[in-house]
Amino acid sequence: MTNSFAPPTGGAVGAENFLTDGVRAVLRVTRCHNCAGMWFPPRDQCSTCASRDVTEELTSSSGIAYASSVVRIGPPRFQAPYVLAYVDIDGVRVLAHVDSSEALPPGTPVALRLATIGADEDGPVLSYAVAPIMKGEAR
Amino acid sequence: MSRDVFIAGAAIQPFGKHRGTATEELGYLAVSRLMATAGLEAGLVDIGFGGSVYGGSLLAQRVLQRVGISGQPVFTVENACASGASAVNLGWQAVASGSADCAIAFGAENLSSFGGGTLPLTTNDIEIAQGMVMPAAYAMRAQRYLHDSGADVESLTNVSVKNRRNGVDNPRAHFQKEVTSEDVENSRPVADPLRLLHCCPNSDGAAAVVLCSEQVATRLPGPHVRVAASVVRSGRFSTGYRDMTWPEITERAAGAAYAQSGFGPDDLDLVELHDAFAIAELLHAEALGIADRGKAHAAVANGEFDRDGRVAVSPSGGLLSRGHPVGATGVAQICESYWQLTKQAGALQVSDARIALTHVTGGGIFGVDNGACAVHILSNR
Numbered sequence A: 001m002t003n004s005f006a007p008p009t010g011g012a013v014g015a016e017n018f019l020t021d022g023v024r025a026v027l028r029v030t031r032c033h034n035c036a037g038m039w040f041p042p043r044d045q046c047s048t049c050a051s052r053d054v055t056e057e058l059t060s061s062s063g064i065a066y067a068s069s070v071v072r073i074g075p076p077r078f079q080a081p082y083v084l085a086y087v088d089i090d091g092v093r094v095l096a097h098v099d100s101s102e103a104l105p106p107g108t109p110v111a112l113r114l115a116t117i118g119a120d121e122d123g124p125v126l127s128y129a130v131a132p133i134m135k136g137e138a139r
Numbered sequence B: 001m002s003r004d005v006f007i008a009g010a011a012i013q014p015f016g017k018h019r020g021t022a023t024e025e026l027g028y029l030a031v032s033r034l035m036a037t038a039g040l041e042a043g044l045v046d047i048g049f050g051g052s053v054y055g056g057s058l059l060a061q062r063v064l065q066r067v068g069i070s071g072q073p074v075f076t077v078e079n080a081c082a083s084g085a086s087a088v089n090l091g092w093q094a095v096a097s098g099s100a101d102c103a104i105a106f107g108a109e110n111l112s113s114f115g116g117g118t119l120p121l122t123t124n125d126i127e128i129a130q131g132m133v134m135p136a137a138y139a140m141r142a143q144r145y146l147h148d149s150g151a152d153v154e155s156l157t158n159v160s161v162k163n164r165r166n167g168v169d170n171p172r173a174h175f176q177k178e179v180t181s182e183d184v185e186n187s188r189p190v191a192d193p194l195r196l197l198h199c200c201p202n203s204d205g206a207a208a209v210v211l212c213s214e215q216v217a218t219r220l221p222g223p224h225v226r227v228a229a230s231v232v233r234s235g236r237f238s239t240g241y242r243d244m245t246w247p248e249i250t251e252r253a254a255g256a257a258y259a260q261s262g263f264g265p266d267d268l269d270l271v272e273l274h275d276a277f278a279i280a281e282l283l284h285a286e287a288l289g290i291a292d293r294g295k296a297h298a299a300v301a302n303g304e305f306d307r308d309g310r311v312a313v314s315p316s317g318g319l320l321s322r323g324h325p326v327g328a329t330g331v332a333q334i335c336e337s338y339w340q341l342t343k344q345a346g347a348l349q350v351s352d353a354r355i356a357l358t359h360v361t362g363g364g365i366f367g368v369d370n371g372a373c374a375v376h377i378l379s380n381r
Helices: B023-038 B059-067 B083-096 B134-149 B153-167 B181-186 B214-219 B248-261 B278-288 B296-301 B318-322 B326-341
Strands: A018-020 A025-032 A054-058 A062-071 A082-089 A092-098 A109-120 A123-132 B006-016 B047-051 B074-077 B102-110 B189-191 B204-212 B225-234 B270-272 B355-362 B372-379
Touching (some): A025 A092, A025 A109, A062 A092, A062 A123, A082 A109, B006 B023, B006 B214, B006 B326, B023 B059, B023 B102, B023 B204, B047 B059, B047 B326, B059 B074, B059 B102, B083 B102, B083 B204, B083 B372, B102 B326, B134 B278, B153 B181, B153 B278, B153 B318, B204 B326, B248 B355, B248 B372, B270 B326, B278 B296, B326 B355
Parallel strands (some): A092 A123, B047 B102
Antiparallel strands (some): A062 A082, A062 A109, B006 B225, B225 B372, B355 B372
16 A cells, blocks of 8 residues: 555655655654664664664554644744644654644544645645544545 | 752742843842852852753853852753753752762743743754644643543642642742632633643743752751752653653652652652643642542642642642743742741741652653653751
8 A cells, every 4th residue: 555655745844754645644663673662753773772673664544642732822833723633653652733623532543644734934834644534434 | 978968048039020131140149149148158169050941051150150159160951941950959969979068059041032922942853843832742641631530621720729829928939919710711722721821931030059068057057958869860762652641750750759868758748849731730749649640630629739738739839820930940949948848938838847849840852751850859857
């Protein structure tokens, strides 16, 4: 499935840390074979045990919200209010924007997408983001 | 190997908005006041440490040289919100090891220069790039805590109401005015479920203490208290799944402080903890062991953390009243506790206060609860 995924073009936030097919997104993560540590962003050396016996993997594009908030005061480029969530996805916990006007209840299933998360003088700011998966919707 | 260390004087340059007063001026005012009230001569000071986040290069020299402390070893310490308490820890290490008989530690900060809004996070990591701000980090912990414990937003509001009530009689506090539950719940939303009055203000101020051997302490005119524990820990880095309602950095720092002092959570008469946001008092109270897991909200509601309760928590008003000039906060907590244990706390006095714990933690970098946490235990025995 990930054959069609490639690094984002045009200067996305965290562009070096994820791949996209233009709609979905997957994260580049590091698995440590010495201590089972999981890392995002990816790295050459495990930050728990310092082992270099690590490999890079791609996550799937679905996860579960751990916690979430509607942020009403923040840096101008994110045009508050905006919604953030910590999302658990294939062994890593990642902070991401949420394509929603409300905070996600803990446990909400989410899909990882390429999305616009803000805007600055150069135009829209792209990155990975999550959207809640509605009941019955295919992942 | 290590000897007892005492605090023999404390001073705070009152916290608030001091827009036109530079960080080094605030630090100078606190240190100058400390030396006058503690009867301390510059020649007696062997070493100095100054904590600040935004104060710039060589802040400690720029402050201490104005009161005659120049030539001695002097260090400027940056450890986020724990900067000032880290300076105290380094002063404690110097005296405990015997390499110094007398140390000054201060913290100073001016945040007004940034204007309003959330504090700038300068570490530029992947979460900050995604729009993380400190209120959002605590808001998400709050959402999860309320979800897991079954408590409601009122449990956060109760913390704000208690700590603002405690701050009314503190002349050093940024806010000296009570608020009602309605005031808190009608204040403007910052990061759901946190509202403005669930958040401490960005403040300007400074605080300073003198740390010394027993021999020096007995020569100084003021009373002294023993530093029963002084601990700094860094956060454990992980990007895996973890429990964000349990600040493990606090648990480890407190555990080390309890081991160092021989005291436990049940021995504490008062606690000044890092209530930068109302939720933080609940999380840290549980990790410090003064409330059961998931039950700190009930302890607040039952009055157990009131000034005359089971253990007084934030009897000075906490960060929610005093404000949070980040590098100064940890030192101010120690000053307030020194005055409690030496019966100089006036209207803030916790009756029969003998053992106090201070806790400050901070640093919004990804992958850790916090970057740095400091815990001190003071005893008047």
